[in-house]
Amino acid sequence: MSLSGRTRDEIQALVARFPERRSALLPALKVAQREQGWLPPETIAETADVVGVPHSAALEIAEFYTMLHTEPGPTTRVVVCAQLPCALRGAEQLIRELRSELHDRDTIEVERTSECFGACHRAPMARVDDLYYENLDGEGRKALIAELTRG
Amino acid sequence: MVEYQRVLLPHPGRTEPVGLDEYRSEDGYSGWKKSLTTMTPDQVIEEVKAAGLRGRGGAGFPTGNKWSFIPKAPGAKYVAVNADESEPGTFKDRELMEVEPHRVLEGIALCCYAIGAETAFIYIRGEYVCAADRLEAAIAEAEAAGVLGAGCLGTSINVRIIVFRGAGAYICGEETALLESLEGRRPMPRSRPPFPAVEGLYRRPTVINNVETLANVPGIIDRGSAWYNGIGNPPRNTGPKIFCLSGRVNRPGNYELPLGAVTVRELIDSYGGGVIGGKAVKGVLTAGVSAPILTADKLDTKLDYDSVQAAGSMLGSASLIVLDEDTCIVRAAALMEEFFRHESCGKCTPCREGTSWLLKILKRIEAGRGVPGDLDLLLSLSGEISGKVLCALGDFATSPVVATVKQYREEYEQHINDGRCPYPAW
Numbered sequence: 216m217s218l219s220g221r222t223r224d225e226i227q228a229l230v231a232r233f234p235e236r237r238s239a240l241l242p243a244l245k246v247a248q249r250e251q252g253w254l255p256p257e258t259i260a261e262t263a264d265v266v267g268v269p270h271s272a273a274l275e276i277a278e279f280y281t282m283l284h285t286e287p288g289p290t291t292r293v294v295v296c297a298q299l300p301c302a303l304r305g306a307e308q309l310i311r312e313l314r315s316e317l318h319d320r321d322t323i324e325v326e327r328t329s330e331c332f333g334a335c336h337r338a339p340m341a342r343v344d345d346l347y348y349e350n351l352d353g354e355g356r357k358a359l360i361a362e363l364t365r366g
Numbered sequence: 367m368v369e370y371q372r373v374l375l376p377h378p379g380r381t382e383p384v385g386l387d388e389y390r391s392e393d394g395y396s397g398w399k400k401s402l403t404t405m406t407p408d409q410v411i412e413e414v415k416a417a418g419l420r421g422r423g424g425a426g427f428p429t430g431n432k433w434s435f436i437p438k439a440p441g442a443k444y445v446a447v448n449a450d451e452s453e454p455g456t457f458k459d460r461e462l463m464e465v466e467p468h469r470v471l472e473g474i475a476l477c478c479y480a481i482g483a484e485t486a487f488i489y490i491r492g493e494y495v496c497a498a499d500r501l502e503a504a505i506a507e508a509e510a511a512g513v514l515g516a517g518c519l520g521t522s523i524n525v526r527i528i529v530f531r532g533a534g535a536y537i538c539g540e541e542t543a544l545l546e547s548l549e550g551r552r553p554m555p556r557s558r559p560p561f562p563a564v565e566g567l568y569r570r571p572t573v574i575n576n577v578e579t580l581a582n583v584p585g586i587i588d589r590g591s592a593w594y595n596g597i598g599n600p601p602r603n604t605g606p607k608i609f610c611l612s613g614r615v616n617r618p619g620n621y622e623l624p625l626g627a628v629t630v631r632e633l634i635d636s637y638g639g640g641v642i643g644g645k646a647v648k649g650v651l652t653a654g655v656s657a658p659i660l661t662a663d664k665l666d667t668k669l670d671y672d673s674v675q676a677a678g679s680m681l682g683s684a685s686l687i688v689l690d691e692d693t694c695i696v697r698a699a700a701l702m703e704e705f706f707r708h709e710s711c712g713k714c715t716p717c718r719e720g721t722s723w724l725l726k727i728l729k730r731i732e733a734g735r736g737v738p739g740d741l742d743l744l745l746s747l748s749g750e751i752s753g754k755v756l757c758a759l760g761d762f763a764t765s766p767v768v769a770t771v772k773q774y775r776e777e778y779e780q781h782i783n784d785g786r787c788p789y790p791a792w
Contacts, residue, residue, distance in 0.1 A: 235550075242531065280492070281534035298705055300454060300612035331456070333459075333491075335454070336610070337618075
């Protein structure tokens with residue numbers, strides 16, 4: 216059994232919030248993912264069992280969304296938006312710099328995405344796990360690198 | 367600059383949320399109180415119709431009409447709030463939810479009352495953690511004060527608002543995909559009919575409205591449709607609009623203005639501080655990446671639904687991305703297509719396969735490996751996608767390609783003829 220008692224309780228509480236239990240599936244998978252940072256097959260199956268839906272229903276959700284991970288990943292994900300508004304304000308340069316500064320850190324991965332995160336007015340930007348780091352030109356960029364390489 | 371008292375975002379530059387007490391001190395929830403104590407649900411709908419409010423998510427559909435499609439028969443009805451804001455260049459709903467959460471909630475409550483729904487879901491994109499947290503805090507605050515929840519403001523009206531966090535998928539902004547996602551299925555668009563007003567969430571009548579649309583409603587109910595018609599360009603373009611300005615401008619940001627009050631040029635120059643480095647504008651996207659680009663000769667187009675449409679594009683979510691003269695149009699088109707290829711849900715073959723091919727061809731042209739005939743191939747391929755898919759994403763996916771090939775054909779041909787991109791790397 217891989218899900219903790221606390222996670223199971225949390226998922227059950229989610230199920231109770233919705234008119235139909237299957238609605239709890241996506242939030243439940245997000246809760247389950249917190250335990251290991253990704254969703255191994257057995258975690259997906261167990262989440263489906265707690266929600267009360269077929270395993271396949273949970274798998275097809277887990278595989279669809281970019282914020283759900285069906286493979287293990289780095290400890291820290293630095294996702295840089297390179298979509299047009301950010302690209303016009305130095306996103307590619309930010310990616311190059313982050314990759315060159317952080318290339319020897321195995322626990323950090325710098326990922327380029329074409330998805331927009333709604334921070335175009337504070338471009339370039341990066342999402343580090345769940346937090347937004349915006350206005351990453353000059354000083355902001357240095358501060359982010361310092362924060363990521365600390366300790 | 368236009369003389370104008372802001373309605374939706376009255377505190378420009380603010381980043382902290384307006385709490386319940388402060389919102390109430392600014393007439394917040396007085397429209398809610400007015401509707402519950404003096405108006406019938408139908409009167410609320412009629413007021414919204416009279417205001418001429420059109421959907422701010424992109425389609426511009428009249429909101430009051432949408433509400434009136436909901437059957438009056440008893441039984442569960444739902445409100446689904448589209449807060450999946452993911453269109454490149456769009457960041458208005460984020461600011462509304464982060465700074466004015468109660469205005470959004472009041473609009474949702476009014477919609478619930480108007481159509482007879484007791485439950486609303488705010489479908490918010492997973493990346494908007496801060497906005498979702500603030501909405502949940504505001505809901506708790508409003509429920510504790512008896513403004514929302516069971517027995518709102520001492521009446522028998524119940525409004526329960528639930529924040530539902532997505533997990534990264536542009537397609538969830540498509541209204542039927544949003545419903546699928548809420549129901550715990552893969553977010554793939556449904557074929558219509560039945561339309562959501564008849565058979566939506568959990569097969570029940572459902573209204574789906576954008577965040578900014580609903581944020582317009584409190585003012586309409588509190589101050590009346592006549593006041594609202596005094597803002598903007600009536601009869602078809604009334605009310606305030608938040609314009610998201612990004613790209614090669616000195617001061618990108620959200621600018622709230624009446625519809626039709628300024629032109630594209632005025633927005634860029636007077637509000638955005640002009641183009642970076644004083645460069646010339648090559649083109650402006652007005653609806654994020656989902657509608658044709660406006661060329662530099664169209665900069666005097668007024669920013670309202672009908673004027674932008676007359677100029678050959680769409681106002682959409684009013685997300686203006688400014689491209690300057692140093693921007694490679696082929697690279698920009700490839701980047702936009704990369705977005706659609708990534709976000710295509712895969713349900714319809716023309717969109718799933720076609721976006722990949724469009725991207726491949728655009729990339730090879732940009733890299734200097736384009737061949738004669740590529741431009742016609744791009745156009746014919748686009749014609750095989752557009753109109754042959756279940757939802758608008760497939761149509762959107764062709765518009766950066768078709769519009770740029772038609773309007774900047776020489777630049778494309780230069781790439782193919784010279785065998786290289788004439789612009790420096792990003």
